Amino acid sequence: MLSEMQARHDNSYFNFTMTRSLEYRKMLLDLPLSDIETARSARMAADSLAKQREIEASDKMPFEMFRRQYISQRLTAKTLARQQG
Numbered sequence: 765m766l767s768e769m770q771a772r773h774d775n776s777y778f779n780f781t782m783t784r785s786l787e788y789r790k791m792l793l794d795l796p797l798s799d800i801e802t803a804r805s806a807r808m809a810a811d812s813l814a815k816q817r818e819i820e821a822s823d824k825m826p827f828e829m830f831r832r833q834y835i836s837q838r839l840t841a842k843t844l845a846r847q848q849g
Contacts, residue, residue, distance in 0.1 A: 765780070773779040797805070823830075 769775060769777065769780040773783065
């Protein structure tokens with residue numbers, strides 16, 4: 765390892781480990797997913813989208829009203845913090 769670090773990475777441990785990390789990343793990303801893993805990922809994505817639609821459908825307040833209340837609460841919290849600080 766030390767000889768490789770000296771010869772190919774300018775004696776830099778960071779450069780050595782970064783190069784190795786990128787090599788292993790590429791190697792792992794190039795591996796094919798099994799049919800089971802592919803099906804599991806597709807199922808998780810579908811479940812996530814369904815949950816998102818459910819959450820969004822249950823919203824009772826328009827987004828702009830929510831945004832204004834959220835900003836108002838943050839501003840009030842900052843004002844209180846300054847007064848107490």
